[in-house]
Amino acid sequence: MEKLNSTLGAVRSLRSSVRQCFEHLADGTNAELGEDSRTKFLLKFQENFSNMNAQLREVESLINGLQAPQTPYCLGQTTYLAQETAPERQALYSQLVNSYKWIDKVHDHSFLAFNNLNQNNLRRSYTYCSQKRVRIPFASCNNTDPDHTDKLLSEINLPLTSYQVCRPFGSNVVVIVTISRVLKAAIVCKGVLIEWVTVKGFDETLDPDDLWTESRYEVFRKVQEHTHIAMLHFFSPTLPDLAIKSYMTWLNSYSKLFLEACKRCGKFVSNGLPPTWRDLRTLEPFHEECRNC
Amino acid sequence: MGVTVLLPYQIPEGKTGAQAIDYLTKRLLALGAIHTGQFLVDCETYISTPQHGPAKTVHVLHDSEYPASTFSILDNGAGKQIPLVADNLFDLLMLKMTTVYTSKKQTKIESKGARFEYGDFLIKLGSVTMQENFKGILIEIEYRPCVVLSFCWEMIRETLQGFLGMPIAKEYPAYFSQQIMNPMGQQQIHPKQNDLYEPIDTINQYLECFTNYRKQNVLPVASSVGVGAGAGGVAVTTQNATAGMQGGNQRMRM
Ligand SMILES: [Zn+2]
Numbered sequence: 001m002e003k004l005n006s007t008l009g010a011v012r013s014l015r016s017s018v019r020q021c022f023e024h025l026a027d028g029t030n031a032e033l034g035e036d037s038r039t040k041f042l043l044k045f046q047e048n049f050s051n052m053n054a055q056l057r058e059v060e061s062l063i064n065g066l067q068a069p070q071t072p073y074c075l076g077q078t079t080y081l082a083q084e085t086a087p088e089r090q091a092l093y094s095q096l097v098n099s100y101k102w103i104d105k106v107h108d109h110s111f112l113a114f115n116n117l118n119q120n121n122l123r124r125s126y127t128y129c130s131q132k133r134v135r136i137p138f139a140s141c142n143n144t145d146p147d148h149t150d151k152l153l154s155e156i157n158l159p160l161t162s163y164q165v166c167r168p169f170g171s172n173v174v175v176i177v178t179i180s181r182v183l184k185a186a187i188v189c190k191g192v193l194i195e196w197v198t199v200k201g202f203d204e205t206l207d208p209d210d211l212w213t214e215s216r217y218e219v220f221r222k223v224q225e226h227t228h229i230a231m232l233h234f235f236s237p238t239l240p241d242l243a244i245k246s247y248m249t250w251l252n253s254y255s256k257l258f259l260e261a262c263k264r265c266g267k268f269v270s271n272g273l274p275p276t277w278r279d280l281r282t283l284e285p286f287h288e289e290c291r292n293c
Numbered sequence: 294m295g296v297t298v299l300l301p302y303q304i305p306e307g308k309t310g311a312q313a314i315d316y317l318t319k320r321l322l323a324l325g326a327i328h329t330g331q332f333l334v335d336c337e338t339y340i341s342t343p344q345h346g347p348a349k350t351v352h353v354l355h356d357s358e359y360p361a362s363t364f365s366i367l368d369n370g371a372g373k374q375i376p377l378v379a380d381n382l383f384d385l386l387m388l389k390m391t392t393v394y395t396s397k398k399q400t401k402i403e404s405k406g407a408r409f410e411y412g413d414f415l416i417k418l419g420s421v422t423m424q425e426n427f428k429g430i431l432i433e434i435e436y437r438p439c440v441v442l443s444f445c446w447e448m449i450r451e452t453l454q455g456f457l458g459m460p461i462a463k464e465y466p467a468y469f470s471q472q473i474m475n476p477m478g479q480q481q482i483h484p485k486q487n488d489l490y491e492p493i494d495t496i497n498q499y500l501e502c503f504t505n506y507r508k509q510n511v512l513p514v515a516s517s518v519g520v521g522a523g524a525g526g527v528a529v530t531t532q533n534a535t536a537g538m539q540g541g542n543q544r545m546r547m
Pocket residue numbers: 262263264265266267270275286287290
């Protein structure tokens with residue numbers, strides 16, 4: 001890759017000196033200044049010309065040093081663009097490259113911003129990122145290959161819970177989690193980041209094609225609200241794998257949704273609902289209204 | 294559809310059925326429950342005519358919670374019960390079968406009353422009547438999001454205690470620990486509280502309670518002077534006083 005870069009650089013400088021030389025030629029000499037300026041012009045031209053020659057030789061030697069890549073570059077799904085026949089859509093590739101560059105920059109900036117904001121002591125939640133942890137090389141979590149996601153999900157193995165992975169939207173994953181005989185949840189991921197969670201009862205249908213209808217039971221609508229709070233809490237772009245594992249562990253604590261009394265008031269039912277909140281660290285059950293006092 | 298527990302309510306001494314229902318309704322509303330209409334569960338029993346071998350019984354039940362279905366339970370007389378859930382045409386079919394099965398009209402029994410929602414709970418206060426006679430109060434409580442009794446029994450128990458104002462035993466209700474015949478033909482206790490709950494389980498519980506009420510068809514003597522039980526004719530039939538529902542000693546025109 002470095003060789004290729006230096007070759008491209010050499011080609012660029014060759015082109016600029018050729019351009020300089022021609023510009024010089026086109027400017028010509030001033031006839032009024034006589035013989036003296038003419039020799040000066042000639043000398044300058046010879047200098048430019050020899051420069052060009054040297055650079056051309058350099059380019060040639062660099063090109064000889066290049067090797068053909070062993071494997072073709074993997075362009076992922078962009079290769080399918082080559083099969084596009086409609087002429088108005090053939091320009092998509094350059095747009096794609098532009099947006100890719102743009103996203104890359106957004107990543108860099110947001111990563112720097114993340115580091116800066118993390119030094120701020122006025123945090124309200126107890127997520128604490130040490131300086132050491134932040135310096136871990138940044139892995140893109142929006143674009144991970146499907147194998148990585150599959151492997152990650154297969155590593156998660158919690159009691160009473162089954163996972164079913166499907167991909168109704170191309171390479172992005174929807175995980176249908178069934179927890180005991182209590183509830184079902186559909187987790188929509190972008191790469192390995194959780195984007196949306198839908199929670200339904202065990203006897204309700206949860207179809208990957210219809211992820212937006214709410215449960216007909218109040219308790220699961222409440223649990224869904226809480227899963228979204230937890231989704232934001234466990235969100236960690238620097239450690240996406242750990243984030244998803246902790247989230248799954250937290251979600252698994254709902255296997256005892258109806259079985260556990262509230263840790264604060266000691267009752268099972270309050271306002272017709274069981275304790276729907278689970279503490280993010282201790283996984284202890286609380287009623288929504290008992291949680292903050 | 295979720296776990297349902299059916300509970301015969303013991304009417305406090307000196308109160309009529311209507312007063313008891315009134316009292317329970319007030320407590321439910323105070324708890325925050327919302328009145329959401331009426332409900333009706335009825336049961337009619339058919340008996341096979343003698344020329345068709347040993348007597349078989351068919352109980353046909355309707356539940357307003359499942360308006361498109363007719364539930365029937367065939368009792369072969371040897372302790373085996375076969376449930377069948379069909380659509381409403383089944384009623385017409387029974388009318389066609391009068392040569393084989395005849396209806397015992399005088400035992401037609403029903404439970405009807407108000408329906409309440411409290412969170413995801415569904416609570417029904419039913420007055421049981423047979424031939425216009427008040428037989429007692431049945432309380433149905435359903436926790437709709439949960440399909441396994443052992444998961445949510447404590448929640449149901451707590452809610453029941455909340456509006457009945459009396460303690461409920463910690464053990465699972467009797468229906469959920471039934472004796473069943475295993476494939477080897479032996480009796481064994483089947484822990485039903487861990488099974489997935491189905492609508493037919495509700496129907497079975499109603500049938501069980503209705504059968505108990507029918508057994509007290511002949512009313513035991515009124516031990517206390519209940520409001521409606523002063524009728525002189527009642528005291529004659531003391532021999533049949535089975536230790537059944539204490540609530541049965543109230544008699545009232547609905
Ligand atoms: Zn509480």
